[in-house]
Amino acid sequence: MGIRIKPDGVLGLKVKIWGHLFMEVVRADKCSFCGACIGVCPVKVIDEKDEKPNITGRCIGCGFCYAQCPHTPFNPKSDVSKLFESSFKHDVIGYVKGVYSARSTDPEVLKCAQDGGVVSTLLIYAIESGFIDCAIGSGLSSKEPFKPEPIVAFNKNDILSCAGSKYTASPNLRALTVAVDEFEANSIGFVGVGCQITGLRKMQYHDYGALKYGLPVKFAIGLFCSKTFYYSSLFKNYLVSKGIDINKITKTEITGGKFIVKSGDETVLSTSLKEIEGYGRKSCEYCGDFTAELADISVGNLDSPNGWTTVIVRSNVGEKLFRECIEKGVLEYKEMKIEDLKLTIKIANNKRKKATQPAVGSSTS
Numbered sequence: 001m002g003i004r005i006k007p008d009g010v011l012g013l014k015v016k017i018w019g020h021l022f023m024e025v026v027r028a029d030k031c032s033f034c035g036a037c038i039g040v041c042p043v044k045v046i047d048e049k050d051e052k053p054n055i056t057g058r059c060i061g062c063g064f065c066y067a068q069c070p071h072t073p074f075n076p077k078s079d080v081s082k083l084f085e086s087s088f089k090h091d092v093i094g095y096v097k098g099v100y101s102a103r104s105t106d107p108e109v110l111k112c113a114q115d116g117g118v119v120s121t122l123l124i125y126a127i128e129s130g131f132i133d134c135a136i137g138s139g140l141s142s143k144e145p146f147k148p149e150p151i152v153a154f155n156k157n158d159i160l161s162c163a164g165s166k167y168t169a170s171p172n173l174r175a176l177t178v179a180v181d182e183f184e185a186n187s188i189g190f191v192g193v194g195c196q197i198t199g200l201r202k203m204q205y206h207d208y209g210a211l212k213y214g215l216p217v218k219f220a221i222g223l224f225c226s227k228t229f230y231y232s233s234l235f236k237n238y239l240v241s242k243g244i245d246i247n248k249i250t251k252t253e254i255t256g257g258k259f260i261v262k263s264g265d266e267t268v269l270s271t272s273l274k275e276i277e278g279y280g281r282k283s284c285e286y287c288g289d290f291t292a293e294l295a296d297i298s299v300g301n302l303d304s305p306n307g308w309t310t311v312i313v314r315s316n317v318g319e320k321l322f323r324e325c326i327e328k329g330v331l332e333y334k335e336m337k338i339e340d341l342k343l344t345i346k347i348a349n350n351k352r353k354k355a356t357q358p359a360v361g362s363s364t365s
């Protein structure tokens, strides 16, 4: 006698499974390629293909992939807003304990960082002080030029190899599951854009969350994000068609409405963001979470001078980490007020208005 498969899953379990995820998210073009479904699949039959998840074997119908996805409903078993208990809730940028403009005091970090190197500094300090065993970030592929590749970082060198923004999607949540399964890490720092932070919070707080991967994460750093792009179309098609040698790219920037590509000190392209809009992931149009509202600390460059990072500290753990970095002298900072975040609030508000899916943080009270 075979197993009776009901439409809602296996053995009558009321869970949605890969087929639902495929129909509702992947095929509907809502997938942001965060890597959660790929990483948590217990039988490892979900892999990546063309910057999306793809099934390669038999689904056992456990529904784990569907539950961790940032684009499926979030039914918390416990209240995620407890993380932000002592914080003020701003109606556009979410929970706030403090706002700063900050930068690293380490020239080595500043040399490779996107802005003020705050993310790298927080991670290096957290590892070197023993707060975490490793950090999850986005490095660069050794096979394809300037293609992001999620990595598990164990030391300063690893973290510096991740510094700098890649504007194409990096499935960082997949690396989180590798850190737990293959490296047995039990205290982890996680970096990601808003959708990835939501996936992480689902692992920690959802009623069918992948606690095995969520609980070891001690803090999450969220990157401001308007949208991410497809690597193959932006780099291999668009940039190559502009005569750019993508093997020589050392940095990309999105600033002042422009997409800038650099090779060493030379700017090889500076074009309006509108020109590359068509290479953006469709999923980002559904997302209203510009400032990664569920992170412990959120960072971006808007509203700070060049070479500095804007920092929104949201939770107690975020505050402790940021304060310790100041006290140890590895970060320098200037105090900001929420009113100073004019551009951040404007862009976050626009993103929310345009989005067809509310910012997850906005539903927590």
Ligand SMILES: Cc1cc2nc3c(=O)[nH]c(=O)nc-3n(C[C@H](O)[C@H](O)[C@H](O)COP(=O)(O)OP(=O)(O)OC[C@H]3O[C@@H](n4cnc5c(N)ncnc54)[C@H](O)[C@@H]3O)c2cc1C
Binding pocket: 112, 113, 114, 115, 116, 117, 118, 119, 120, 121, 136, 137, 138, 139, 148, 162, 163, 164, 165, 166, 167, 168, 169, 170, 172, 191, 192, 193, 223, 224, 225, 226, 227, 228, 254, 299, 300, 301, 302, 309, 310
């Ligand atoms: C896709 C994307 C869009 C962004 N859009 C904006 C924006 O519109 N406005 C704004 O103000 N700021 C934006 N940022 C954030 C900004 O580019 C910087 O990351 C931020 O200011 C921190 O700078 P830093 O020097 O402190 O970071 P660094 O010390 O340079 O560290 C950067 C960290 O980002 C991680 N990272 C890099 N690329 C990715 C990726 N694709 N996915 C996940 N993690 C990644 C790395 O692991 C690294 O740890 C965006 C970042 C990304 C990745």
